[in-house]
Amino acid sequence: MNCLDFQSEITRYINNELSFKEKESFIAHLKTCDNCRDELEIYYIVMTSLKQMDENKDVTSDYKSSFEKKIRSSERELVKRRYERLRRRITFPAVLSIVMLLTGLSVTDENEEAKDDAADKAKSIYEMKFRFAEDPSHITFEKSVDLDKILLELEKQRDGSK
Numbered sequence: 001m002n003c004l005d006f007q008s009e010i011t012r013y014i015n016n017e018l019s020f021k022e023k024e025s026f027i028a029h030l031k032t033c034d035n036c037r038d039e040l041e042i043y044y045i046v047m048t049s050l051k052q053m054d055e056n057k058d059v060t061s062d063y064k065s066s067f068e069k070k071i072r073s074s075e076r077e078l079v080k081r082r083y084e085r086l087r088r089r090i091t092f093p094a095v096l097s098i099v100m101l102l103t104g105l106s107v108t109d110e111n112e113e114a115k116d117d118a119a120d121k122a123k124s125i126y127e128m129k130f131r132f133a134e135d136p137s138h139i140t141f142e143k144s145v146d147l148d149k150i151l152l153e154l155e156k157q158r159d160g161s162k
Helices: 003-014 020-032 034-054 063-134 147-161
Strands: none
Touching: 003 020, 003 034, 020 034, 020 063, 034 063
């Protein structure tokens, strides 16, 4: 911000009408330019005294401390808003990263368990095949299903569909 821009924003600053970005530029220029600071102080004294007279308040004689207090308050507000903005920029990605990390770990754990189960099944099938190939004499079948009964039912169904 240059001096001309600064001077055109003085009234808006005193009336608290500047946006965050505008106030940031305004205060940054104020810190580096003594002429503009003097100009702002004059405007502040005039506008504040006129406002007090319009509102029938006692006119304060301590404008200097009131002026300095307004500038310090603006600076604190800027610092607070920068901190809030930084906190918001950091918080969301951090939370998102943690959630993604935790979700990725749980999916990986489930995948590892499924892989282990599949490996165990493949190993047991391989062992069974190997055992049967070595000595098929120990294989026994338990009769859990009556094959004759099933075949009879199938024949009845075929005869019924003809």
